[in-house]
Amino acid sequence: MRKHLGVALMLTLGGCNPEPARPAAPAEAVDYVPARARMVHEQIVARGIADPRVLEAMGQVPRHEFIPVGQRGEAYDDWPLPIGYGQTISQPYIVAFMTAALAPKPGDRVLEIGTGSGYQAAVLACLVAEVYTMEIVEPLAQRAAADLKRLGYANVKVRAGDGYHGWPEAAPFDAIIVTCAPEDVPQALVDQLKEGGRMIIPVGSRWGAQELYLLRKTTAGMKRQGVLPVRFVPMVKGK
Numbered sequence: 001m002r003k004h005l006g007v008a009l010m011l012t013l014g015g016c017n018p019e020p021a022r023p024a025a026p027a028e029a030v031d032y033v034p035a036r037a038r039m040v041h042e043q044i045v046a047r048g049i050a051d052p053r054v055l056e057a058m059g060q061v062p063r064h065e066f067i068p069v070g071q072r073g074e075a076y077d078d079w080p081l082p083i084g085y086g087q088t089i090s091q092p093y094i095v096a097f098m099t100a101a102l103a104p105k106p107g108d109r110v111l112e113i114g115t116g117s118g119y120q121a122a123v124l125a126c127l128v129a130e131v132y133t134m135e136i137v138e139p140l141a142q143r144a145a146a147d148l149k150r151l152g153y154a155n156v157k158v159r160a161g162d163g164y165h166g167w168p169e170a171a172p173f174d175a176i177i178v179t180c181a182p183e184d185v186p187q188a189l190v191d192q193l194k195e196g197g198r199m200i201i202p203v204g205s206r207w208g209a210q211e212l213y214l215l216r217k218t219t220a221g222m223k224r225q226g227v228l229p230v231r232f233v234p235m236v237k238g239k
């Protein structure tokens with residue numbers, strides 16, 4: 001049984017990681033593979049996400065590894081989960097929806113604001129060349145960086161800091177994903193997007209309605225399209 005699990009985990013993690021050499025996955029008492037496959041079919045494909053690369057990434061990344069041990073039984077359920085420090089990991093469908101909306105390409109360099117658990121960054125790491133991710137809660141940034149490293153996602157760089165200002169040294173980016181909600185789109189993020197680049201971002205008030213916007217930077221300015229009503233934790237302004 002254990003041997004079978006080991007093989008399953010290798011298959012699950014393989015193909016998604018540019019760095020073949022990494023520590024072996026720890027022996028697991030629970031086989032999460034069937035629950036993950038069900039998640040992809042019942043929550044994501046059934047709701048109309050069809051991008052095969054996104055579906056493959058969602059089927060490969062071990063979401064339970066980014067969730068506190070006591071709650072791993074719910075790792076593949078259809079809702080967000082607490083990850084400590086008053087923050088949450090998004091519902092799987094929202095992760096898939098936002099990832100697909102970005103139309104990620106293998107050569108892309110992507111900026112994420114709101115690392116949280118690191119799960120969204122891991123999904124992106126399967127799909128693009130480089131992921132830069134920023135988290136304002138320092139212990140969360142540290143934990144996500146350690147988890148991403150442990151799981152072999154070598155093409156992700158994590159920085160603790162205020163994502164409102166973006167990551168100017170690594171700009172420009174092909175795509176930007178924001179997983180906390182500011183009241184307006186931060187200008188620094190617009191500036192750090194390449195022409196032709198895409199940004200997916202929830203915008204709205206802390207208590208009221210938020211809308212997920214897909215923005216595209218064109219020579220004629222930013223084109224903005226509302227794509228989904230959502231509820232994210234607010235983007236906190238640092239000092």
Ligand code: SAH
Pocket residue numbers: 087088089090113114115116117118119120121134135136137140161162163164179180233234235236237238
């Ligand atoms: N993408 C995450 C979930 C994000 S929850 C995942 O896959 O798990 C939103 C995160 O945004 C929280 O961890 C919160 O601390 C962070 N956040 C809020 N304001 C921020 C800011 N100004 N800069 C960077 N991160 C911020």
